[in-house]
Amino acid sequence: MIFYKTLNNWYSNNKRDLPWRQTTEPYYIWLSEIILQQTQVKQGLPYYRAFTAEFPSVFHLAEADESQVLKLWQGLGYYSRARNLHTTAKYVANELNGKFPDNYKALLKLKGVGDYTASAIASICFNEPSAVVDGNVYRVLSRYFGIDTPINTTQGQKEFKALAQELIDKQDPATFNQAIMEFGATHCKPKNPNCDTCPFINKCIAYSKGEVENLPVKLKANKAKTKYFNFLVILSENNQTVLEQRKGKGIWQNLYQFPLLETKSKASFEDVLELAKAHPILKDKPFELSLYNKETIVHKLSHQHLHTKFWIVKLNSSIDEGVSFETVTDYAVPILIGNFIEAFDF
DNA sequence: AAAGCGGGGGG
């Protein structure tokens, strides 16, 4: 039996009913694919619903402010996706009259669209036989063919892309691409795959060798670095606090946060007191400092562990460029800040 | 080629 025939048969009996499978409109497919980058369906689904409700067309999205897009993206992570999403929406709406490019090569030029996403859109919307290779595809193919080339290397990416391209059903690439991903997501899972009911059980090399749990092979990532974050939650006499927009290169670009004091090691009350006194916003303004969370919050990102303390800075004066308490929740903030705001309840 | 980028969930 041809690989895609077995796969398509499994898919027709097991596919989930997902909203982006009800359409081949490029705007909706593109939106779903950006949301689902490095994101499980369960986590991305509510965001897809929110974005399609708020922005029913690429023109609606293009006309929004970036701040509105980031606010709707809040909590989903990898915020460059939201910024690139907005950039591409404006480009398609204003330069392409709202019409997305209709082939892999042209799609690849869009900001935020790489090999995977270009292949997904090209196949699903335009029937172009370009194979997708995502985390699911790496897993399915590495097991089925018993391939131990590390998937996070240039060599591995080329090898699996070429293999997927050989296997794709050229008559129906849309179904093939979605089927192999769905199979990886729900059946050929990372842990405890359903080998006992697998339609490929007699052909899977990894299964025959007892190597299913060892594939795919992936080179280990670097260990996360520890950072020490101290946020100054300023409370002014006129019920205002201070939020600052993050700029530059690092995490949470363009999102808001309380004024941040980053220290090289765990900061004491006295450390923060001295730093706060020297802070431009608090210069020559008497305040009362207190620690909000006695237990340090450790917020874990892929590459950073943020040891975080929220410090309450109570002023008996007003401030110049503050944010009134009622509007704090209007700003797009990292989940670390959002959790504090929710608990503190201004 | 390697590093940087989020947050949630499973085992």
Add this chain to the structure above:
DNA sequence: CCCCCAGCTTT
């Protein structure tokens, strides 16, 4: 604690 997720961009 580890790993993984419908990856992309920058260095």
